Amino acid sequence: MVARPATKNDMKALRSIWMECFSLDDSYLDLVEEKLFPYAQLYVLEDRGEILSTFTLIPIDFYPFSQFGQSDDAAIKGAYLAGVATPEKFRGNHYSSKLFLEISKEISEYDFLLTRPAEESLVDFYLQLGFNVPINNPYANNFFFKTCKCEGNKNFENAEKMIESGKYNFCSPSQIREKIISYKKPCLVWGEKILEYVMSEEKFNKTTKLQIALFNQDNSFIDPTKDLTPEQIKKLQENPPFIGETPYAFVKILNQDIINRYALHGAYFLFTLE
Secondary structure (H helix, E strand, C coil), X not given: CEEEECCXXXXXXXXXXXXXXXXXXXHHHHHHHHHCHHHCEEEEEEECCEEEEEEEEEEEEEECCHHHCCCCCCCXXXXXXXXXXXXXXXXXXXXXXXXXXXXXXXXXXCCEEEECCCCHHHHHHXXXXXXXXXXXXXXXXXXXXXXXXXXXXXXXXXXXHHHHCCCEEECCHHHHHHHHHHCCCCEEEECHHHHHHHHHHHHHHCCCEECCCEEECCCCEECCCCCCCHHHHHHHHHCCCCCCCCCCEEEEECCCCCCCHHHHCCCEECCCCC
């Protein structure tokens, strides 16, 4: 049994696993393989030519900013843990934990790992793996961007019509990144290539979780929550994504000398790739 980086030769088996575990189809996996995987790191646990478990690490930057005792505004390099999957026939053997613990021993390029459990029942699993620093409700910092739940594709279609009118444009990945960083508050921010993938995924899915930011032609921002009623916005801001007091996401600190854990609690985090 060996834990190792995935290769191109593993892709057929990995696609089969993702289809089984996440109910994904070929067209979506084509998008992920083209737009995301060149900038991510895939790992597998293999035994006698068969993949027992897999996960993906996606680079992400943390900007703590000086009010939390950092000497400058330089980004701290981390990675988002996603796509943790074990085929049903291999479950119950702790293969995903074994894979993670083996690979995490070898990680040197990152100072922290971040994940958002897909459901509340998985929180204990990640706590046991050392993801013991919680990130609170992502609306807490009142950043410009909001994550708005909508019914069906209505809001996406409205955004498309607004863009077709010539009055608005989608933000570019660099504009989204620069805007979030410009607030100079603790934040977790994807690189431009990952944001480019996120925007492609949103368009592919015509998502029911609207994460679209718009620009005027003069490059001033339009708040995508503007079309929501005050009551709807208030409800979004007051209710965290999980029921109860479960934090929004969790961090495993790999370099205790670099990161002030308290800077992470209220860090802003959007586009979770869950």
